[in-house]
Amino acid sequence: MVNGDTATHEASDPRARGLSVRGLKVVYPTDRGAPSVVAIDAIDLDVAPGERVALLGPSGSGKSTLLRTIAGLETPEAGTITWDGVDQHDVPAHRRGFPLMFQDGQLLPHRDVAGNVGYALHIARKPRAEIAERVAELLELVGLAGFEHRRIHTLSGGQQQRIALARALATEPRLLLLDEPLSALDAPLRTRLGADVRRILDERGLGAIVVTHDADEAELLANRSIFLPIGGHAGPPIQDLRH
Amino acid sequence: MRSRVGVVGAYALALAAPATVLGVFFLWPLVTMIGLGLAPEGRLDLGAFGEVLARPRTQRVLLQTLALAAAATVSSALVGIPLAHILYRRRFRGRGVLRLLVVLPFVMPSVVVGFAFTTLLRSGGPLGFLGLDGTPVAIVLAMVFFNVAVFARTVGGASEALDSRMEDAARVLGATPWTTYRTVTLPRLLPAIAGAASIVFLFCATAFGIVLVLGGGRIGTIETEIYFQTVQFLDLPAASVLSLVQIVVVMVLLVLAGRTRRSRPDRHAGAAIVPRATRRDHGLIAYAVLVAGLLLVPITALVIRSLSTTSGWGFDHYLALATTGERNSLRITVVEALVNSLQIAVTAMVISVILGMLVALVLTRRPRSGWGRRVIGLVDHAVMLPLGVSAVTVGLGILITLDEAPFDLRASWIIVPVAQALVALPLVVRSIVPVLSSIEPRLREGLATLGAPPWRAFLDVDMRMALRPILAASALALAACLGEFGATVFLARPEYATLPVVIYRLLGTPGTGNLGMAAAASVLLALLTVGIMALLERSRVGRAAAF
Numbered sequence: 001m002v003n004g005d006t007a008t009h010e011a012s013d014p015r016a017r018g019l020s021v022r023g024l025k026v027v028y029p030t031d032r033g034a035p036s037v038v039a040i041d042a043i044d045l046d047v048a049p050g051e052r053v054a055l056l057g058p059s060g061s062g063k064s065t066l067l068r069t070i071a072g073l074e075t076p077e078a079g080t081i082t083w084d085g086v087d088q089h090d091v092p093a094h095r096r097g098f099p100l101m102f103q104d105g106q107l108l109p110h111r112d113v114a115g116n117v118g119y120a121l122h123i124a125r126k127p128r129a130e131i132a133e134r135v136a137e138l139l140e141l142v143g144l145a146g147f148e149h150r151r152i153h154t155l156s157g158g159q160q161q162r163i164a165l166a167r168a169l170a171t172e173p174r175l176l177l178l179d180e181p182l183s184a185l186d187a188p189l190r191t192r193l194g195a196d197v198r199r200i201l202d203e204r205g206l207g208a209i210v211v212t213h214d215a216d217e218a219e220l221l222a223n224r225s226i227f228l229p230i231g232g233h234a235g236p237p238i239q240d241l242r243h
Numbered sequence: 244m245r246s247r248v249g250v251v252g253a254y255a256l257a258l259a260a261p262a263t264v265l266g267v268f269f270l271w272p273l274v275t276m277i278g279l280g281l282a283p284e285g286r287l288d289l290g291a292f293g294e295v296l297a298r299p300r301t302q303r304v305l306l307q308t309l310a311l312a313a314a315a316t317v318s319s320a321l322v323g324i325p326l327a328h329i330l331y332r333r334r335f336r337g338r339g340v341l342r343l344l345v346v347l348p349f350v351m352p353s354v355v356v357g358f359a360f361t362t363l364l365r366s367g368g369p370l371g372f373l374g375l376d377g378t379p380v381a382i383v384l385a386m387v388f389f390n391v392a393v394f395a396r397t398v399g400g401a402s403e404a405l406d407s408r409m410e411d412a413a414r415v416l417g418a419t420p421w422t423t424y425r426t427v428t429l430p431r432l433l434p435a436i437a438g439a440a441s442i443v444f445l446f447c448a449t450a451f452g453i454v455l456v457l458g459g460g461r462i463g464t465i466e467t468e469i470y471f472q473t474v475q476f477l478d479l480p481a482a483s484v485l486s487l488v489q490i491v492v493v494m495v496l497l498v499l500a501g502r503t504r505r506s507r508p509d510r511h512a513g514a515a516i517v518p519r520a521t522r523r524d525h526g527l528i529a530y531a532v533l534v535a536g537l538l539l540v541p542i543t544a545l546v547i548r549s550l551s552t553t554s555g556w557g558f559d560h561y562l563a564l565a566t567t568g569e570r571n572s573l574r575i576t577v578v579e580a581l582v583n584s585l586q587i588a589v590t591a592m593v594i595s596v597i598l599g600m601l602v603a604l605v606l607t608r609r610p611r612s613g614w615g616r617r618v619i620g621l622v623d624h625a626v627m628l629p630l631g632v633s634a635v636t637v638g639l640g641i642l643i644t645l646d647e648a649p650f651d652l653r654a655s656w657i658i659v660p661v662a663q664a665l666v667a668l669p670l671v672v673r674s675i676v677p678v679l680s681s682i683e684p685r686l687r688e689g690l691a692t693l694g695a696p697p698w699r700a701f702l703d704v705d706m707r708m709a710l711r712p713i714l715a716a717s718a719l720a721l722a723a724c725l726g727e728f729g730a731t732v733f734l735a736r737p738e739y740a741t742l743p744v745v746i747y748r749l750l751g752t753p754g755t756g757n758l759g760m761a762a763a764a765s766v767l768l769a770l771l772t773v774g775i776m777a778l779l780e781r782s783r784v785g786r787a788a789a790f
Contacts, residue, residue, distance in 0.1 A: 071692050093691040094700075100692040106685045110707055120693045164689075171693055 016085040018207065019070070019175055021045040024079035026062070026069050039065040043079070045226065047175065050205040052198075054218035057228035063211045066228070067177050070209065071100045083174060099168035103180040105160035107152045113139070113163055114148035120171040138166040141200060158189045165197060169204075176201065176208040182217050194220035254615075257605050258622065261598040261668075265625065268661050272640025273490070273632070279643065280483030295484040301468070305488070308464040311379060311454075312447035315386035319443050320436065322387060323394025326534060328424070329527040331399030332407075335520040342395075343780055344535040349392035350719070350776045351542075352726025353452025354743045355765040358750060359541035360385045360457055362548045362762065369544060377459040385453045388538065390443040397442075401435035402428070403517065420523065445496045449489070449633040451729040452743070456750065465489045466635045466729065473639055473733075486636045497627055542769060549762035553755070560759035564767070568760055572752040573745055574737040577764050580745040584768075587731075587741060588724035591663035595720045598664065599671030600713065602626050604705075606672070607679040627669050634666045634729025642733050656739065662730040667720040674716035675709060682708055718779040722772040742768045 022044055028037040040062040047053050055063040068074045070081060072093030081088045088096060099120075107116045115122075117138055118131040126134075139145050142162040147155075155163065161181060168176060181197070182190045198221055201208055210221045218225045281292055295301055330342050348356070362368055364376045375381045405428070413423045429436075451466040458467060465485055472482040520528060552559040564577040573580075606623055610616055641662055682705055690700040728743040735744050742764060749761035 068688075071688075073688050073691065092696070093688075094694050094696050096692070098692060100689060102685055102689060106683065106689040108686065108690075108703065119690065119695075123694050123699060167693065177692070 016082065018049045018051065018084070019045070019047040019209075020080075020082045020085075021070065022080050022082075024066070024069065024081065025077045026065050026074055027077045040069070040228075043228075047207055047209060050207050051224065052201060052208045052210065052222040054210045054212060054222035054225040055228055056212060056215060056218050056225050058213055061228040063228050064179055067100065067179055067209060067211045071098050071177050072096045073100070097171065097174040098177050099171050099173050100177045100179065101161075101164050101168050101181050103182075103184045104157075105152075105164045107160060107163055107167070109152050111152075112148065113144075113150045113152070113155075116152065116163055117166045117170055119167060134170060135166075138169055141169070142166045143196065158185055158193055161185065161193060162196075165200070169200070169206075173206065176206055178208055178210045178221070180212050180214075180217070181210065182220075183212065183214060190217070191220070197221060254605055254608070254618075257601045261602045261626075264594075264598060264661065265665070265668075268641060268645075269628070269632075269637060269665055272637070272644040275644040276483040276486050276636070276640050278483075279480055280487045291480055292484050292487075295481045296488070301485070304463050304465060304468045307379070307462060308448055308466075311382055311386065311450075311464065312444050314379075314383045315390065315447045316440050316444045318383060318387045319390040319394055320440060322534060323391040323439075324398055324436065325527060326391065326395040326531055327398035327402055328428075329520075329524060329531050330395060331403045332405075332517060333520040333524055333527075334517050335524070335528060341531050341535050343777060344538060345395050345531075346392045346780070347773050347776060348388050348538055349390070350722045350726065350772050351389075352728060352743050352765075352768055352772060353389075353450070354456060354728050354746050354750075355545070355726070355769050356385055356388060356541065357453040357456025358746065358761060358765050359545045360388075360453070363541055363544045377457070377461065379462055382454055382457050382462060385457060386447045386450060388541065389453075390446060391534070391538070393443050393446070394436075394439045397439040398432055398435045401432055405431060407516070407518075441496055441499050445493065448492060448496070449635075451633070451635050452747075456747075465492075466633060469635050469639060470732075473642075479643060482639060486632075486639065489636065490632055493632055494628075497624070542766075545762050545765050545769070549759065549766045552759060560756075560763035561767075563756065563760050564763055568749055568752070568754070568757050572754065572757055573740075573748055575740060575745075577742070577745055577760065580740050580742050580764075581767065583739055584725055584741040584743075587660050587663065588721055588727075590657075590660035591667060591724040591727075592717055592721040594660060594664035595667040595671050595724075596713065596717050599668055599675060599716060599720075600709075602668075602672050603675040603679055603709075606676055607682075609684070626672050634662075634727065634731075635733070637662055637665055638730030638733030641730075659731055659734050659739070659741070660724075662734055663724040663727045664720075666727055666730055667723045670723055671716045671720050674719060675712050678712040679705060679709055715779055718775050722775045725775075726768065726772050 024043040024045075025041050026039045028039055043066060045053075045066075055066060057063045065074060069076050072088070072091065076089075083096075108119070111119070114132070114135050118135045121131045121134060135148060136145070139147055142165055144159060144162055144166070147159075147163075152160065152163075161184075165181075178197075182194055185193060194217065200206075208221070210218065212218050212221075215225075280295075282288055326345060330338060330345065360381055361376065363370045364373065364381050365371055366374075366376060368376075375384075409431070410423050410427050413427045414420070418426070448464070449466055450464060451470070454462070454464050454467050455470065458464075460471075463471070465488065469482045469485045469489070472478045472485065549560050550556050550558070564581075567573040567576050575583075602622065606619055606626075608615075608619070610619065641658060645658070687700040687704045690703060691697065695703065725741075726743060727741075728747070731741050732744050732747065735741055740748070746761050746764050746768065749757045749764065
């Protein structure tokens with residue numbers, strides 16, 4: 001739950017567009033009175049609409065935790081997360097519109113490609129014809145036209161990541177969250193997919209937060225990098241990392 | 244994420260039904276029995292407890308229980324571990340059939356197995372010349388018959404998941420296949436072997452049906468002793484004391500089994516490739532065929548017995564199933580008992596699967612808080628108790644506890660299905676939990692961020708993936724309940740008896756026609772339970788990994 005001390009519940013502020021994180025602190029409880037582990041501590045972050053930001057840091061820096069908290073999967077101990085000025089802390093994950101993409105797809109194995117890509121539309125009870133049309137569009141976009149009826153286990157790692165991207169885009173997201181999306185792929189695939197992801201995001205003016213431990217991945221996917229050392233305190237934005 | 248109160252509330256709701264059933268029908272009878280054993284006159288009197296323990300008969304029985312279980316465990320391990328190797332680490336044609344034959348004995352009703360071995364080993368029977376009838380060896384053989392499956396399946400499953408590269412490295416360094424197996428493979432399999440051994444020891448120490456039939460009243464285990472003290476000597480306090488002793492023994496074993504289960508290394512899905520069998524493996528394949536063949540012998544003997552009538556071969560005994568036996572030994576016909584069995588077993592299956600699902604759901608959550616994890620650990624142990632504490636204790640407990648209004652449920656038809664459900668519950672939970680707990684939480688989380696509310700994500704991931712194990716668990720529960728004997732024999736009224744109880748009655752009353760009928764009924768029951776399990780194995784619904 002959000003700690004009242006540092007929370008500043010901003011009312012709808014028309015000037016504050018995009019994501020705004022202030023003083024975020026996330027804590028993991030441990031057994032029997034041992035001190036809790038602070039995963040991230042007093043983080044401030046701003047992502048303007050359409051901006052692509054990379055969170056760079058080694059393992060243990062809490063960057064994945066930060067991403068998951070923004071997604072709504074973790075509850076912060078203190079701090080606020082706002083989108084377009086609206087405080088998100090009462091908004092559950094399934095209503096935030098920040099789809100999370102993992103490094104290994106996490107597609108539903110018992111549904112085919114179309115079933116996965118169209119999942120969000122299926123939940124929103126869109127008519128079947130509309131879903132089919134959108135799925136075809138998205139598959140075309142990620143370069144996998146015609147893959148509707150393929151089973152997930154027959155896809156390669158790169159293909160699965162493309163499907164995961166398509167599935168995330170189907171929700172018309174406000175912000176895309178990517179957790180080391182390219183790290184499970186080999187080098188040439190990484191460059192190709194990375195360039196495609198960047199192009200797609202740019203075309204739609206869609207912002208993203210990319211979590212990675214790899215500076216190259218950060219350079220490929222983002223306009224700006226923030227470095228998070230171990231302990232979860234954000235360092236000063238590294239403005240001179242040109243992309 | 245949402246309020247913590249909501250989460251705790253959900254847990255509490257899920258546990259409400261299983262907790263109530265376990266509390267009323269298991270814990271309360273258990274406590275009553277402890278009271279009867281330790282305070283028979285109403286006040287604490289350890290004298291009665293000590294007196295029962297000091298009886299030579301009790302001590303003989305205790306010793307026999309442990310000795311029989313130990314012998315059976317060691318023998319099952321020696322027979323089963325080579326089977327595990329050849330049936331799960333090599334591919335060859337016919338492997339599926341062999342696996343099936345090895346596993347089927349496990350679900351055969353204990354009365355049927357006891358009867359089959361008697362038919363084989365009694366003087367005048369095909370193996371009568373061995374003179375094993377009524378000896379401990381016969382009981383150990385029957386126990387091995389049952390439990391080879393546990394070693395084959397558990398150790399087999401673990402070896403299937405082993406990455407063979409360590410063995411390859413040893414071979415390349417010059418080790419012979421046997422040395423490799425001894426020094427590399429076996430040590431890695433030790434947790435699985437230890438786990439299987441503790442389960443088998445538990446099953447053998449609480450064996451009832453086979454000891455009752457094969458022991459001839461002279462050889463007994465704690466279980467049969469509880470039965471005799473209750474039914475023959477009408478010494479309920481003594482029965483309670485024995486139940487207490489058994490609970491302690493079983494709890495110790497369960498803790499040991501739990502330790503080995505937790506230290507089992509995680510399986511890696513899909514990494515291991517199982518090589519084809521080569522000429523070197525032919526010896527082991529022949530061994531597997533031999534064992535499978537031997538496992539078929541007792542049932543074959545039963546089938547033959549059921550077909551041999553006073554006028555040569557015929558189906559007379561099967562036709563007689565529509566009667567109540569020679570000199571009306573039974574109150575109902577065997578066919579009526581079959582119908583009862585099905586009704587009761589299906590009801591018990593539904594109860595145990597619903598309760599088991601609820602428990603499995605709770606057990607597979609991964610709470611952040613320490614107390615949450617402790618609660619789950621407690622539930623885990625609580626659910627395994629009925630399995631260990633044994634059917635006889637469950638039945639006896641209900642018998643002596645629920646006999647006063649408003650709880651006089653003994654006259655109610657629901658009591659037998661509930662008792663059977665309690666016995667089947669641990670099997671159901673152990674079948675569903677592994678699959679549910681291996682579901683990657685990020686699957687659900689990914690769906691949540693796509694717009695699926697928590698209940699929807701749960702349905703689309705956990706429920707969808709649990710479908711097959713739930714079906715497998717249902718089949719296992721049904722087979723187990725159809726053959727259940729220990730609790731049912733205490734609680735079923737003669738007019739509403741089940742097939743195993745009726746078979747036992749037929750065995751106990753004189754008349755050669757009765758023995759033939761018992762054989763026919765046994766074959767029927769065996770076909771039913773084995774058929775269900777065979778269907779399950781073939782249907783690719785997935786293994787019911789109850790061990």
